[in-house]
Amino acid sequence: MNKTSTKTFFVLFVMLLVSLTTFAQSTIVSGTVTDKQTNEPMPGVSVTIKGKNVGASTDANGKFSFSTTEKPPFILSVSYIGYKSIEQSVSGNAGNLSFQLEESGVVLGQEVVISASRTPERILESPVTIERMGAAQIKEVAAPSFYDAIQNIKGVEMSTQSLTFRSYNTRGFNANGNTRFNQLIDGMDNQAPGLNFSVGNIVGITELDVDNLELLPGASSALYGAGGISGTLLMTSKDPFKYPGASFQFKTGINHVSDNNSKVQPFNQVDARLAKSWNNKFGVKFAFSFLQAKDWYGTNYSNYDRANNAPKAGTRQSDPNYDGVNVYGDEVSQNMRSVNGAVEAQTRAAILAATGGLFNPQTTFNALPAGTPYPTYVNLINTNPGIPAALRPTLLNQYLPFYYASRNPAFLPNQNVSRTGYNEMDLVDYNTKSLKLSGGLYYNITPTVQLIAQANWGTGTSVYTGSDRYSLRNFNIGLYKLELKGEDFYLRAYTTQERSGDSYISSILGSYINEKTTASTSWFPTYIGTYIGAKLGGQTDDQAHTLSRANADKDRVAPGSATFNNYASQIKNTYISQTDMAKGIYGAKFNDKTNLYHYEGMYNFSRLFDNVVEFQVGASARRFDLNSGGTIFDDLNKTIDINEYGAFGTVGKKFGDIFKLTFAGRYDKSTNFEGRFTPRVTGVLTVAKNQNIRASYQTGYRNPTTQNQYIDLSVGGGSQRLIGGLPEFLNKYSLLTNKPYTEKSFRNASAGTGPLEQYTFDPRGVRPESVTSYELGYKGLITSNFMIDLYGYMSTFKDFITGINVYQNNAGSFVKFGVPVNADGKVKTYGGALGLDYLVGKYNLSGNVSYNKIGDLPADYVNDFNTPTIRYNLGLGNREVFKNVGFNINYRWQDKFNWMSSFAGGEVPAFATVDAQVNLKVPSVNSIIKVGGSNILNKYYFTSYGNPEVGAMYYVSLAFNP
Structure with missing residues (x-):
């Protein structure tokens, strides 16, 4: 779909939807809900028309207002957790209604959700598993922020890469940058497009x-398109008509308590929100948040075996080829014998050139018998009249040691040696900052049709773990939306604009500081030459390695020194694409200005069928506009766009009050891949009042990411090139004709322990992956204050996207490539979860446990399930344990599991954390004071291998009009 046709489609769809809304006459339903005992307004109360998917929640002042085409008389249902529900008939004026709710007699499960079917329905009647956090729960979370508290939801997994960068997931295959999990804000996909x-x-x-x-x-995928194989999170912001007024919050605290790498550090956060509406016609809001803190440190110095993707024994002192997980620059490694042979050949060629081909030292020395002692060679050089005197120093110091090691293989170990790297703490910017700004203009065209212009913009400094540890400095993303919506439709256009700012790749920075100090072409020969000399001097292997590293590192710049800081500044401010080693130009900065343009619309025709049948249709179109200036993508001299479009429909039918059946399906097409249809079938059986059994068949798929398709990036100090998996890249680097070798066989062959084995790429290149999932669940009220949610699932993945490293022989020099590919065979996963909520008076007890397991794996499949088998949460809270004082506490535990990613893999030990908060309400100034902390026992843990350890955060906050 080109830009012209997209705009035409957009305009025509707007005209169609606006014209359809003119046929419906609306009624305004409005009023106030208060606490019967205190007479105070109650925010977050659900007010709906019984039997209809229409309603609203009360605002901070207990007021509600919504439009409906239903004409009185009808029944309003008013419900809130912890209070008796009310049903009241409205036969006349539907405005300025008044309701008072009384505590106790609690009925759980009355929350209205939308995302499960794209239409409002009680959470008890959802056809698929869905979790929800409302405004009241968000206000009382024990975690430092509502986003941190998501990890307490049933079945949710989290990866913490830094203080402000957390990735969420459900049902396995967790990842640091999780491309299998969708996250939407007010309907906008807030992924970074690049x-x-x-x-x-x-x-x-x-x-x-x-x-x-x-x-x-x-x-x-049947409802939300590509992605979301592992889950979809939808966040909704407050409407200025429902939540007017000014709010303010200040939070201050400390972290890095008992941290061996740092003294205690402060953190501060300020939040503000302003909202105003006029005559129920115009509304405006603005929100602001700024956080400043010292981030968690990456300090995993375990030795890592890249060939087998696993930790190994050894330290820098004991292993010459040490490669620390959070150490960068030591990825550059070469085989001692290979370096020795190259130096010998290069020096011999220079001698031949200098003598006009008249003197070949190899021929001269080969005349001596095998096993000849080293001193005999020295004596030959000093006494043989056939050797020019001017060549003797070169032969003695630059040629003979390397020749001798080549002729006597046992003298030189057949092992790799790595350069001395720099710790992550010396390279990454841990001064975390986060600034978020958002605003919106709202105009009610009619009581049921609203026009919204919205902008969300955020910037910050953080750390992200991908195939590397990326220092995101002044990184920013903007979301800009224009939306027209009504009771039965919406039409939305938005763009996501990503700007990488001053971000850079930490391993490249470490490698290039080494290169600016001493080029690898000099460092490795110095190391090998020193080693040979030490061995000839009678030193042990360990002594020889220690001396060799000290000599090769004699010019190494110390972290924090003026020279180090100067080199680091130059490299961090030079783009990767500008790197020219021959000219001494090195760059680790990437320049990503990729944009996403998205258009979508939906219409719910159910009302036209008198709600006897639910029928919805929708369509979308999006474009990825890749712009990295050749620093990430292959776009230095060309333009790269990826177009995607799709359409979906759902049909649902209720059979009395017993059973509801729904069919949904979506078709999607992307520029580089064939079209794909993803169906969904769901059923909900009501076995008794508030007792529902749900069953579903769902499918999903995920296109290869923009980087999976078009990346073309040199990493690891030039030791590896990451390329896209499309056929054009396989052809560009001749990987189909000049077949490469597997990484494991290459390393084995280099060590003399096995033959080289070729790898054959699929000429079709990387393709979308897909999943088919079956789920059976039960959700019901055992009593009015005791709710159970139970489900089990089984999923089958096909064409799972993974990556492979290969080595290609180019004219005798091996080049390493990292390429995304599809795993052969199918991967099956299964699991389930149980959640319990029990209300005893004002106390809320909750608990959940989840179980996830992966089945038998295809041969040679890299297991990146990245999920503990068992995890559980226990919670206890009371909004008012005594006058104006409440508390919330949550205990979380998860089992040990193995983590695998393109950065590193290893065991994540089992851990448990406790989050808690106590709050004091000050009604006279409409404020809340909260004292709390996350991981309050300060037991440091990490959620994924290679990521930092997380300690406690203790805080106190003051919120006005929250």
Whole structure:
């Protein structure tokens, strides 16, 4: 779909939807809900028309207002957790209604959700598993922010890469930058378009502006398109008509308590929100949030075996080929014998050239018998009249040691030696900052049709773990939306603009500081030459290695020194694409200005069928506009765009009050891949009042990311090139004709322990992966204050996208490539979860446990399930344990598991954390004071291998009009 046709489609769809809305006459339903005992207004109360998917929640002042085409008389249902529900008939005026709710007699499960079917329905009646956090829960979370608290939801997994960068997932295959999990803000996909995953909550909703969030575990492509194989998170901000007024929050605290790498560090956060409406016609809001803190440190110095993707024994002192997980620059490694042979050949060629081909030292020395002692060679050089005197110093110091080691293989170990790297702490910017700004203009064209112009912008400094540790400095993303919506439709256009700012790749920075100090072409020969000399002098292997490293590193710049800082500044401010080693120009900075343009619309025709049948249709079109200036993508001299478009429909039918059946399907097409249809079938059986069994068949798929398709990047100090998996890249680098070798066989062959084995790429290149999932669940009220949610699932993945490293022989020199490919065979996963909620008076007890398992794996499949088998949460809270004082505490535990990623892999030990908060309400100034902490026992843990350890955060906050 080109730009012209997209715009035409957009305009015509707007005209169609606006014209359809003119046929409906609307009624305004409005009023106030208060606490019967205190007479105070109650925010977050659900007010709906019984039997209809129409309603609203009360604002901070307990007021509600919504439009409906239903004409009185009808029944309004008013419900709130912890209070008796009310049903009241409205037969006349539907405005300025008044309701008073009384505590106790609690009925759980009355929350209305939208995302499960794209239409409002009680959470008890959802056809698929769905989790929800409302405004009241968000306000009382024990975690430092609502986004941190998502990890307490049933079945949710989290990867913490830095203080402000957390990635969420459900049902396995967790990842640092999770491309299998969708995250939407007010209907906008907030993925960074050049990365294809959400950068935590950097551009998310501020805490004072979030109204609710809904989480769909598992596949959701039938309703939301590509992605979301592992889950979809939808966050909704507050409407200025429902939540007017000014709010403010200040939070201050400390972290790095008992941290061996740092003294205690402060953190501060300020949030503000302003909203105003006029005559129920115009509305405006603005939200602001700024956080400043010292980030968690990456300090995993375990030795890592890249060939087998696993930790290994050894330290820098004991292993000459040490490669620390959070150490960068030591990825550059060469085989001692290979370096020795290259130096010998190069020096011999120079001698031949200098003598006009008249003297070949190899021929001269080969005349001596094998096993000849080294001193005999020295004596030959000094006494043989056939050797020119001017050549003797060169032969003695630059040629003979390397020749002798080549002729006597046992003298020189057949092992790799790595350069001395720099710790992550010396390279990465840990001065975390996060600034979020958002605003919106709202205009009610009619009581049921609203026009919205919205902008969300966020910037910050953080750290992200991908195939490397990326220092994101002044990284920013903007979301800009124009939307027209009504009771039965919406039409939305938005763009996501990503700007990498001053971001750079830490391993390249470490490698290039080494190169600017001493080029590898000199460092390795110095190391080998020193080693040979030490061995000839009678030293042990360990002594020889220690002396060799000290000599090769004699000019190494110390972290923090003026020279180090100067080199680092030059490299961090030079783009990767500008690197020219011959000219001494090195760059680690990437320049990503990729944009996403998205258009979509939906219409719900159910009302035209008198709600006897639910029928919805929708369509979308999007474009990825890749712009990296050759620093990430192959776009230095060409333009790269990726177009995607799709359409979906859902049909649902209720059979009395017993059973509801729904069919949904979506067709999607992308520029580089064939079209794909993803169906969904769901059923909900009501076995008794508030007792529902749900079953579903769902499918999902994920296109290869923009980087999977078009990346073309040199990493690791030039030791590896990451390329896209499309056929054009396989042809560009002749990987189909000049077949490469597998990484494991290459390393074995280099060590003399095995033959080289070729790898054959699929000429079709990388393709979309897909999943088919079956789920059976039960959700019901055992009593009015005891709710159970139970489900089990089984999923089958096909064409799973993974990556492979290969080595290609180019004219005798091996080049390493990292290429995305599809795993052979199918991968099956299964699991389930149980959640319990029990209310005892004002106390809320909750608990959940989840189980996830991967089945038998295809041969040679790299297991990146990245999920503990068992995890559970226990919670206890009371909004008012005594007058104006409440508390919330949550205990979280997960089992040990193995983590695998393109950065590193290893065991993540089991850990447990406790989050808690106590709050004091001050009604006279409409404020809340909260004292709390996350991981309050300060037991440091990490969520994925290679990421930093996370300690406690203790805080106190003051919120006005929250």
